[in-house]
Amino acid sequence: MASPQDLKYTKEHEWVRMDGDVGTIGITDYAQDALGDIVLLDLPATGTNVSYMDKFGEIESVKAVSELFAPVTGEVVDINSALEDSPELVNDSPFDEGWILRVRLSDPSEVEKLLDANQYDEYLATEVE
Amino acid sequence: MSPSSPHPYIPNTDDDRREMLEAIGVATVDDLFADIPSAFRIDGLGLPAALSEVELIREMAALADRSVVTGNGVTSFLGGGAYHHFIPSTVGHVIGRSEYATAYTPYQPEISQGTLQTMFELQSMTCELMGMDIANGGVYDGASALAEACLMACRVTGRSRIALHSSVNPAYVDVVRTYASGPGLTVDVLANADVTDEYACLAVQHPAFLGDLIEVWSLAEATRAAGALYITSVDPISLGMLTPPGEYGADIAVAEGQSLGWPVNYGGPYLGLFACRQKYVRQMPGRIVGRTTDLDGKTGYVLTLQTREQHIRRERATSNICTSQQLVGLAATVYLATMGKEGLRQVAESCYHKAHYAAQLIDGIDGYTVSVAEPFFKEFTVRCPRSPSEINQSLLERDIIGGLDVSDRIENGMLVCVTEMNTREEIDRLADGLRDASE
Amino acid sequence: MTTTDRTRLDPKTDDIGARLTFDRSRPGRMGVLLPALDVPTAELPDSRFLRHDLRLPELAQNEVIRYFLGLSKLNYNIDSGFYPLGSCTMKYNPKINEDVARLAGFANVHPLQEPKSAQGALRTMSLLQDALSEITGMDAVSLAPAAGAQGELCGILMIKAYLAERGESHRRTVLIPDSAHGTNPATAAMAGFDVVTVPSTSDGNSDIDFLRSALNNGVAAMMLTLPSTLGLFDPNIEQIAAMLHDHGALLYGDGANQNAFLGRARFGDIGFDVVHLNLHKTFSTPHGGGGPGAGPVCVKSHLAPYLPAPIVTGDEGNYRLKTPEHTIGKTMAFHGNFGVLVRALTYIRSLGADGLRAISENAVINANYVLVRLRDAYKLPYDRTCLHEVVLSGSRQKAASGVKTLDIAKRLIDYGFHPPTIYFPLIVDEALMIEPTEAEGKEALDDFCDAMLSIARESEEDPDIVKGAPHTAPLRRLDEATAARKPVLRWTPKAEPTS
Incomplete structure (x- = not known):
């Protein structure tokens, strides 16, 4: 499936949706498919500061563990509490109900350096067989 | 004339080997070992020749006869x-079955329900015996179970000092020291309840190594006050009458399971029973079985919470352990079901x-x-x-x-x-x- | 070969998973009679020491046996068929080994008996130490480690202690190939080392250039599985050993795959400083559904003083246990998994020198035969002669019809085989790791290969039958996601998750 056009992406297969200075972060459809059934997310508390490309959490499927890297720098303002009971939302709706957290960016222009949907799809096509 | 099959455990005959080498497209078997540098190739081993089954049982029985063992008046x-x-005789008859003994770790749950369900039984029985929330499928022995418990307490608390009460079996103290030496943790043996907030845990053996019943309640209180985890190492047979660890505040309870249907075997293999509070489940080492359903909705069991383990988390795993001492655990399960x-x-x-x-x-x-x-x-x-x-x-x-x-x-x-x-x-x-x- | 030659379970036992011993319990039933007390009763301790409730099942003996026998039928096992689980060496487990290990003179020796009354047990251990020393070409052996993973831990702790003694505790890195078993990095971490991953080259060997760049005076050791988990013997092994030793680092051998070159080459001659063996793999002791095993460590003389305690020393009539001078300590309460050691010695004595060499020969022929029979139907990522196991990839099937390696594995169950190891080693996409062992004859291999070829055809012609497999197993695919998301890890009276 083609990646939604209104989002920004990283090569670590995360996406960011900007709304003012707040970015909503999740993992892409490709990432959820590669991980398989998600069973647990280990996430920072709201108020934590995260930095671009630093590890901020872990996502576990039945048979894999993957580190989550922050696509942007800023303060965590919200986490998706629905994932605690229903981590499968990340599989079922990776770009929407399966969002992971929201970050208020220290510098909203930072998001400009991420990939757009076409660049990300191209990356998937070339890098990932 | 030498027989064309080299040994009863090796079915291929000379003809089989010839046909297969031909199919592979090599002239001799040595060609298959060509990657081994010639300097390292040897012609054979300096070991005695093969024994027939008759000779083998004679030789091994003669070895066995050299020890003094219980029975026959001893x-x-x-x-x-x-x-x-x-x-009880039920134990030997169940664990002697090939279906249990010659299977391996149940990676394919559809054809491993015997192993998985009996492991779930053991987890359940361990919890009931110990009065604890959850248990794993077993570790090597009681001593390594205690060592793993101490390492787990360090992970949970973020502290690096381990306190062992003087009631703990000295062999178990040695094993904890070995495991602690890797990550550089400190191990102290305390004769009293002086647990400070430096310690990740206090581990107590009840009944003590020297046999006495321990004042487990006051030690629990002191440990809790220090923000440390309370670990107890118990005799599972004693739990037929004595208060279980869960009732006196244990955070982790371990035991040597050998007493449950397994001979002394000159020290091994044994079975480490390992139970803890629910909230620590993701810090627990070892195999864990969970209940689920198949596509038709039938109840079944699978290895679960595997992301804690070495084959997935590698250097960040809770332990490097991959065995659950399954067959010894099965003996304990049949023992408890029979008793x-x-x-x-x-x-x-x-x-x-x-x-x-x-x-x-x-x-x-x-x-x-x-x-x-x-x-x-x-x-x-x-x-x-x-x-x-x-x-x-x-x-x-x-x-x-x-x-x-x-x-x-x-x-x-x-x-x-x-x-x-x-x-x-x-x-x-x-x-x-x-x-x-x-x- | 048909897919209907195995039937679903008898409906009467079909719900066996839903009813545990606890559910089958009836108050007042008993499984065994115990003798009446023949001594006067003593006063009980203070009541707070006593439990008031013990919830264990109450079953008649017949019910116990039927339940566990019923469950046993749901297990695939070596004695029922081919079990090519790569890297696990699922060879035949000789029956005589079981008879010997159960002899009272072995099973009933107490580990704390004084040596004088345990000479048979001690001599058994001494004979095995000597045999493993000869097989590996190492100078000294400790049988203490309970399993391969514990043998690894002992080996790495010995390296740590040895380096510390030489004032080289600054060496904090262990190099591990990307094809390694997960236990290797987990072990290095448990021993307090940092792990650096060594990539494999496109032909499956360790990347020598990377190794050269990674070697410095911070490196303590390299852990190397030989042959690798790809079933390949690294022809540069001599150079690798020399490079490590030139930099003051040690070479650790993971002997999980010793079956591949038994009697044809020795770890010690090749330059390894320490190696562990898995007696439940190479030396035929039963895997038991996941243990017990045993993982002896074998070392060169410079590491001998650090061996885990105890080792057996002495000779005829005067065997005793000894703690090596600078031992890393004990890893179990007693002396190792003795019952497993007895079986391994029985096996070695049964095979003899020539038989042991015949093992590697036949194991390697068998693996290469499977390789040539399957190489056209499945991708062969490393196209060269293998040793004891062959690693294939299901990537072609996945790309063509969406049939994953997991599906192929499940479909093999319908054909009556245990699937190979899958998705390992991690560096092979959609990996299928097949280890036939020497214990299978040509016909068994042909049957297995026929099934694999048939599945490859099905993947093209009727992929859904593969994706829906297994169709004939006691259960269909299980919901592992829900098991991990909402763990139910024990029986409770209402069969509900614990809080």
Whole structure:
């Protein structure tokens, strides 16, 4: 499936949706498919500061563990509490109900350096067989 | 003429090998080993030639006959972490089945439900015995279970100091020290309850190595006040009558499961039982089985929470362990299912009463003293009139394997163990033997 | 070969998973009679020491046996068929080994008996130490480790202690190939080392250039599985050993795959400083559904003083246990998994020198035969002669019809085989790791290969039958996601998750 056009992406297969200075972060459809059934997310508390490309959490499927890297720098303002009971939302709706957290960016222009949907799809096509 | 199949365990004949080499497209078998540098290739091993089955059983039986073991008139009062208990015949018949013994780790749950469901049974029975929330499928032995528990306490608390109470078996202390040496954790043995907030845990053995029942409640309180985890190492047979760890505040409870249907086997393989509170489940080492359903909705079991383990998390795993001592765990499961609640209670009480009978008797012998006023379960320490190992030599001549020499801890101390397997007549014989060996 | 030659379970036992011993319990039933107390009763301790409730099942003996026998039928096992689980060496487990290990003179020796009364057990251990020393070409052996993973831990702790003694505690890195078993990095971490991953080259060997760049005076050791988990013997092994030693680092051998070159080459001659063996793999002791095993460590003389305790020393009539001078300590309460050691010695004595060499020969022929029979139907990522196991990839099937390696594995169950190891080693996409062992004859291999070829055809012609497999197993695919999301890890009276 083609990646939604209104989002920004990283090569670590995360996406960011900007709304003012707040970015909503999740993992892409490709990432959820590669991980398989998600069973647990280990996430920072709201108020934590995260930095671009630093590890901020872990996502576990039945048979894999993957580190989550922050696509942007800023303060965590919200986490998706629905994932605690229903981590499968990340599989079922990776770009929407399966969002992971929201970050208020220290510098909203930072998001400009991420990939757009076409660049990300191209990356998937070339890098990932 | 040499037979064309090299051994009964190797079916391929010369003809088979020739056909297969041809299919592979090489002239000789040596071609298949071409990647081994020629300097390292050897012609064979300097080991004896093969034995026929007749010779083999003769040779191995002759080896076995060189040790003195219980049975055929020989009786034993040796414990100290390995125990002669009754093993119902059901156990051997179940674990002897190829279906259990020759399977491996249940990676394919659709064809491994026997292993998985019995492991779930063991987890459940361990929880019930210990009064704890959850248990894993087992680790190597009681000592490594304690070591893993201490490492887990360090992970949970973020602290790097381990406190072991002086009640802990000294062999277990050694094993904890070995495991702690890797990550550079400190291990202290405390004779009291001086747990400070430096410590990740206090580990207590109940009943203690020297047999006495421990004031587990005050130690629990002191440990909790220090923000440390309370670990108890227990005798599972004693739990047929004694208060379970969950009721006196244990955060992690471990035990040597050998007593549950498994022979002493010169020290192994054994079974480490491992249970903890629900909230620590993701810090627990070892295999864990969970219940689920298949596509048709039928109940089944799978290995679960595997992301804790080495094959997935690699250098960040909770432990490198991959075994659950499954077959020993199966023996424990069949044992507990056979004994049932009443059987286990009877065994525990039988140990208790026989040990107290023995203690009274021995305390009455000139030169021997037992602190019979102190509460104990199936083991107690005797102060002997002379070296316990000399006394044991004399007992051995009467077909009695005496108690454990603990004179490094108590002057001329002998740790005597009495189980349901010792008859009154045997206990009386032990007392006679001790009397005659007193000088 | 048909897919209907195995039937679903008898409906009467079909719900066996839903009813545990606890559910089958009836108050008042008992499984065994115990003798009446033959001594006077003693006063019980203070009541707070006593439990008031013990919830264990109450079953008649017949019910116990039927339940566990019923469950046993749901297990695939070596004695029922081919079990090519790569890297696990699922060879035949000789029956005589079981008879010997159960002899009272072995099973009933107490570990704390004084050596004088345990000479048979001690001699058994001594003979095995000597045999493993000869097989590996190492100078000294400790049988203490309970399993391969514990043998690894001992080996790495010995390296740590040895380096510390030489004032080289600054060496904090262990190099591990990307094809390694997960236990290797987990072990290095448990021993307090940092792990650096060594990539494999396109022909499956360790990347020598990377190794050269990674070697510095911070490197303590390299852990190397030989042959690798790809079933390949690294022809540069001599150079690798020399490079490590030139930099003051040690070479650790993971002997999990010793079956591949038994009697044809020795770890010690090749330059390894320490190696662990898995007696439940190469030396035929039963895997038991996941243990017990045993993982002896074998070392060169410079590491001998650090061996885990105890080792057996002495000779005829005077064997005893000894704690090596600078031992890393004990890893179990007693002396190792003795019952497993007895079986391994029985096996070695049964095979003899020539038989042991015949093992590697036949194991390697068998693996290469499977390789040539399957190489056209499945992708062969490393196209060269293998040793004891062959690693294939299901990537072609996945790309063509969406049939994943997991599906191929499940479909093999319908054909009556245990699937190979799958998705390992991690560096092979959609990996299928097949280890036939020497214990299978040509016909068994042909049957297995026929099934694999048939599945490859099905993947093209009727992929759904593969994706829906297994169809004939006691259960269909299980919901592992829900098991991990909402763990139910024990029985409770209402069969509900614990809080």
